[in-house]
Amino acid sequence: MTDGTLTIREMCDAFDVTPRTLRFYEAKELLFPIREGQKRLFTKRDRARLKLILRGKRFGFSLEEIRQLLDLYDMGDQQATQLQRTYEVAQQRLQDMEEQRDELNEAIDDLKEQLKWGEKIIVSFNASKKAAE
Template sequence: MEDGDHKDLMTIRQMCDAFDVTPRTLRFYEAKELLFPLREGQKRLFTRRDRGRLKLILRGKRFGFSLEEMRQLLDLYDRGDAQEEQLKRTYEVARERLAQMERQRDELNEAIEELKGQLEWGAEMIASFRRPAAE
């Protein structure tokens, strides 16, 4: 315990192991102002807040949010003055995103159905090879 205090601070590697991301990713997120690690000399030390944000970022990615969108949302979320207006905007953005995702899912389903149709056709073609010219 000869290092000063670490209370809740994590090195870049600990973060990588904890969240399954590369160092490059964390540095990239810092450059994009999504994370704000402290410095001990030149080394980054990630705070509990950073971990919270990163968790939200990664979740957002699963939702299909871009990093830029996440930055904006976090900035709102972050103003501390989680005033009704801010919260409502965040809510609206999320709802729009949800609508997008549902549209995307529906399109995907259409494409799936269409492709299934094609596959049946292909299967028939293949089958017709098995009984050549046998009508």
């Protein structure tokens, strides 16, 4: 209890995820909870990793990408080359996201254009409908 480890439920409550998700992440080698008998105990390290995982998801990384990033992260200061690559991967991802955002913006503008048209049609239609009454 006082050893700083959390049960699966405590983790779920703390991070607002389901037990299934945590087991899934363990199966995918994103988390490595220790075992006390049958039960999983999530260490401080697991919490740090989960935090990064959830942040990664918000960034739109896939779990596989996240795993790779975490692995590099773990190798840590061992080799700067790796860190450099991590940086490059993240920057690539940033570029992708910005492209995606730009496309989305185009689509939004496009759709807005369509809506202006639709509006005209509705207005004129309602007008002719009123006239017919």
